[in-house]
Amino acid sequence: MAVGTTELPTMRPIGGVRLAAVSAGIKKPGRDDVVLLELSESTRCAAAFTQNAFCAAPVVIARQHLNAAAPRYLLINTGNANAGTGDAGLQAAQQSCHSLARAAGCRDNQVLPFSTGVIGETLPVEKIEAVLPEAVAKLDEQGWKEAAWGILTTDTVAKGASFEVDIDGHTVTISGISKGSGMIRPDMATMLAYIATDAAIAQPLLTQCLKNLLNRSFNRITVDGDTSTNDACLLIASGASTLPELSDESDPRYKTLFSALSAAFETLAQKIVRDGEGATKLITVDVLEAASDAEAQAVAYTVAHSPLVKTAFFASDPNWGRILAAVGRAGVEALVLEQIEIYLDDLCIVKGGGRAETYREELGQQVMMGDEITITIKLARGAVNCTVWTCDFSYDYVKINAEYRT
Amino acid sequence: MAVGTTELPTMRPIGGVRLAAVSAGIKKPGRDDVVLLELSESTRCAAAFTQNAFCAAPVVIARQHLNAAAPRYLLINTGNANAGTGDAGLQAAQQSCHSLARAAGCRDNQVLPFSTGVIGETLPVEKIEAVLPEAVAKLDEQGWKEAAWGILTTDTVAKGASFEVDIDGHTVTISGISKGSGMIRPDMATMLAYIATDAAIAQPLLTQCLKNLLNRSFNRITVDGDTSTNDACLLIASGASTLPELSDESDPRYKTLFSALSAAFETLAQKIVRDGEGATKLITVDVLEAASDAEAQAVAYTVAHSPLVKTAFFASDPNWGRILAAVGRAGVEALVLEQIEIYLDDLCIVKGGGRAETYREELGQQVMMGDEITITIKLARGAVNCTVWTCDFSYDYVKINAEYRT
DSSP states (O other): OOSSOOOOOOOOOOTTEEEEEEOOSSSSTTSOOEEEEEEOTTOEEEEEEOOOSSOOHHHHHHHHHHHHSOOOEEEEEEEEOOOSBHHHHHHHHHHHHHHHHHHHTSOGGGEEEEEEEESSSOOOHHHHHHHHHHHHHHOBTTTHHHHHHHTOSSOSSOEEEEEEEEETTEEEEEEEEEEOSSSOOOSSSOSEEEEEESSOBOHHHHHHHHHHHHTTTGGGBOSSSOOOSSOEEEEEEOOOSSSOOBOOTTOHHHHHHHHHHHHHHHHHHHHHHHTSTTOOOEEEEEEEEESSHHHHHHHHHHHHHOHHHHHHHHTTOOOHHHHHHHHHTSOOTTOOGGGOEEEETTEEEEETTEEOTTOOHHHHHHHHTSSEEEEEEEOOSOSEEEEEEEEOOOHHHHHHHHSSOO | OOSSOOOOOOOOOOTTEEEEEEOOSSSSTTSOOEEEEEEOTTOEEEEEEOOOSSOOHHHHHHHHHHHHSOOOEEEEEEEEOOOSBHHHHHHHHHHHHHHHHHHHTSOGGGEEEEEEEESSSOOOHHHHHHHHHHHHHHOBTTTHHHHHHHTOSSOSSOEEEEEEEEETTEEEEEEEEEEOSSSOOOSSSOSEEEEEESSOBOHHHHHHHHHHHHTTTGGGBOSSSOOOSSOEEEEEEOOOSSSOOBOOTTOHHHHHHHHHHHHHHHHHHHHHHHTSTTOOOEEEEEEEEESSHHHHHHHHHHHHHOHHHHHHHHTTOOOHHHHHHHHHTSOOTTOOGGGOEEEETTEEEEETTEEOTTOOHHHHHHHHTSSEEEEEEEOOSOSEEEEEEEEOOOHHHHHHHHSSOO
């Protein structure tokens, strides 16, 4: 079960964006596994994809199509990642775009394909093709909820965020969905996330906007340190609102929108960690006062990836020595133990080179019983901060991943 | 249960080295938890310690003592790591050396302290002091077996290696013990390992010898990627054999000895992985044809640390896509998928950009049923090879680490 609230919020429609979810029988019979997003002609997109050297066929094709044309359709399937599938995989991805283009009336390169699921198996493209007319017919501005469910793999809950914000007297709406539960240590983007707003944003600013948003959301979560072959994140601006186009980063109206988008990105990223495979706790790792971004991230990720730290959290065991050991092996040069402070929520556990004098095991125990815990690590070396979200490591993580295919 | 044979071999005595194991009641009542090694005056030592920035108090003291004098006694306790214990921890480590020096008749700085166990708790030094006279009285050249058992923590089997080698008509003997099961990703040395030979080796060569041995043994194993605060490895040369002192790396007699020592180091390192917490399989990751040491290690460790790869091995599931994804995210620049080959033992699973044409799931399944499996990854980029040993990730890993203290 996911940590914290598991309900999908009411998903506000975004003018210019229609969605549909249908069942092609790729995953389980009867379960929606193909999702279609239609974007109006005025829509602009910014996209980020996995940095895994072996990216999946749909990632290769989506990149090509994005370079050639403005996307009108996003075609997403779950149950099969179409990764490690060679030339046949590329052909299958292209064929699905071609079939959709014919059914929807656009050019092949106006379709972006996305796949998620098992790696290394041939994509059953004919199953997808068979349901495309049904998907096109079902397209609806109210389709966010069905789409949120339709893109899941090992996820246990649908993940959505939806906000309305008033900018200069204009109502601007943001809705987004994401998926991901295992093979999560996004490097540039998460498994799959689609966030749309009806604001109009000029393309250069939209691209920059996505980059800035990722570095405080999807690029700062990790479940198991495994970066997927299929990660993709799309920021969609349909321009259907009455707010005039934004093109300047210093425009206060853009800043207001960025804050709201940031809330949506952070919410969706955290929901992936809350639903991390086998997760029973959401762990926020705050590294403060680092000398550089690189060392702040090194410390945060070393703690967030440590199986010993993660199993201790699963056991609600305030075994702070494991946190200390992880900080110590993060590769930070000339780290001085005596200057480090470590906190569990507001409780100081390490100070002055060892266990804080005020620390008592029962106080640590009390914090660890919660299901949302913040580890704060003060390095006292500079002014750079970094936050990473992760989850604990439970029996169920092993169970889910040992039984995923067998 | 450990993977493969779990029996301790017959441990040959090493002239000049006496051992004792006694029970101080630190760990469980009645279980040996303090081990003492006595080294003859002619003995030379080379030592390597953890690179974790927060090394434990005994590591700090051992380094100081090694710089000041040739060690005569190694005092090892289990059940308490004396790490993250600040000034009190340093005092406790010094006090234990002082008490032993008094009991054994040597200077304080001729004693090296070693601790392993829980981090962050005060070392019960008075319990150790109370059993030192008994330990000194029990010292015996035949004490290797008891010492091998006495240094364990979460290990399930004692780990030893013992060889005899004829060099130029002289019999040279090697015996060594090691411990470690969790928090294992040695960086410079493993948890604890003591390897002795009766050969005489000049100090500069002995130091170089240890460095070379570590980089093909303890520095190439990983259970969970967590580098301990207490890792230490000692190479001990007592000089009791009739073989004249070795001082030249190109001496063929040294080369013969190095091969034998290398076998002992590799055996002891592998035994740690075989007994990795919850391990059911020994996984050898061979990276071949890399362009540099750095990229060979990056690929090997990324695969060896991937929780998804490790859980798939636990399930005997030939989910090779997870191996491919791990190779892809190892950060190797301009990696070309089409040139990569991946094998499970001798079975080719990835070739030409995807699943090898000759690969069949049932063949992969067959390999995965074994309990010792080699993953070979050919990068086709150069001539550098690297081998890393690891184990799978099981329910028991979580169980052991979630219940370690609670």
